[in-house]
Amino acid sequence: DTAVSQTPKYLVTQMGNDKSIKCEQNLGHDTMYWYKQDSKKFLKIMFSYNNKELIINETVPNRFSPKSPDKAHLNLHINSLELGDSAVYFCASSQTNNSPLHFGNGTRLTVT
């Protein structure tokens, strides 16, 4: 009964590959997010999305794209993976745009 779940937990892949990370929340929240935590533990928002609006952090390369099949899911697709994409990616959700965030356990992506 995990509130925000991500799969896979670990992902090791080679440069140039395309990969996806899945996220599901069972909290009935309206807004979902993707965050990137780099090796220095800096946490940066990549996307926020509800059924009305996708907000993209302008620093995120367009190789990254969120896909939301429904309100409970927000998947992250990454094309042409690069070494610098190695990080921990956290999915999160919130009831509204101004509510506390609930995070998933993270996906540790390693690009070799």
Add this chain to the structure above:
Amino acid sequence: AQRVTQPEKLLSVFKGAPVELKCNYSYSGSPELFWYVQYSRQRLQLLLRHISRESIKGFTADLNKGETSFHLKKPFAQEEDSAMYYCALIYGNQFYFGTGTSLTVIP
């Protein structure tokens, strides 16, 4: 623009000593501030929300609008408090996180 500043990247205290993790923010309106904690290789969890004015796990944080600060405090640190702490601000319907402070409580 940097909206949340955590000046200390690393902080070490001895068990039983008081601890204060600093957070300053830049925001002209009425901010809504949070503290999140991340234990080793775990998810970020909400620790405190300033509007709640609660004490969670012995931690408190007071919003000081004059100093634009929201420092996290605990009078007696415990080993299990060792973790990464993030201060966060909601602005324009977006969460902005500080760079985090890694707290180590020395036994």
